[in-house]
């Protein structure tokens with residue numbers, strides 16, 4: 001099977017996109033950090049359904065990792081990723097190296113206020129600046145009609161929608177539903193870090209936040225439901241970073257009874273940090 005074409009430079013990427021544009025074709029983009037799984041591939045299929053051509057980018061972005069985080073350990077396997085993309089009929093893999101993305105003298109940051117102040121922004125300082133900067137660059141480099149991001153990283157999706165709006169970047173941002181294992185664990189490249197015994201505990205994250213969504217739909221107050229969830233998460237062996245009930249558009253904290261909301265959680269299990277979220281009402 002022939003793999004997808006691979007471009008490693010901004011100029012090569014732009015050349016390809018230009019030739020598609022000359023033929024009147026639309027372009028979709030799916031930015032990733034590689035170690036592709038079904039969650040990524042669902043986004044690729046959604047992009048293929050909407051656009052004539054799809055660019056999948058793979059770039060493990062150093063700027064979004066903290067100094068004590070897993071940048072060096074992050075799983076990388078471009079050969080396998082290219083095979084997976086070829087099987088999905090994807091036409092272009094864009095895989096720049098760090099020097100292409102951050103040439104000497106690089107000194108610009110995209111900072112989104114407000115939405116980034118807590119949740120993952122609270123526990124990962126500078127993370128969202130790194131994400132916003134690299135995604136801005138990827139969108140400017142490729143200039144797609146549509147770019148697709150997973151709801152798995154719900155706060156990230158809202159941050160991206162916000163700077164795209166604020167900076168008038170001409171692209172439609174689309175969110176893709178979370179893809180899960182049969183036992184409820186959200187697919188993540190970081191699941192590979194879990195030991196066998198940790199993997200047995202992992203499904204309870206989704207179970208417990210889903211129960212929060214059910215309780216909220218039955219009228220339980222947001223503070224009360226999230227406190228109960230924190231207690232349960234700790235009891236089964238997670239170290240809780242946060243579990244929160246938020247407005248689904250603004251991420252503003254909610255306290256009493258709610259009609260619509262998002263339940264978001266980040267936990268540590270051994271050395272692995274897991275995030276997940278669900279809608280209230282569930283499955284919306």
Ligand code: AMP
Pocket residue numbers: 031032033034039040042043148149150151152153176177178179180186187188189
């Ligand atoms: P990553 O490679 O982890 O940076 O993820 C690349 C894109 O895939 C992001 O938009 C993620 O939100 C999305 N993604 C990752 N895991 C999942 C999943 N289980 N379901 C849906 N989207 C996902």
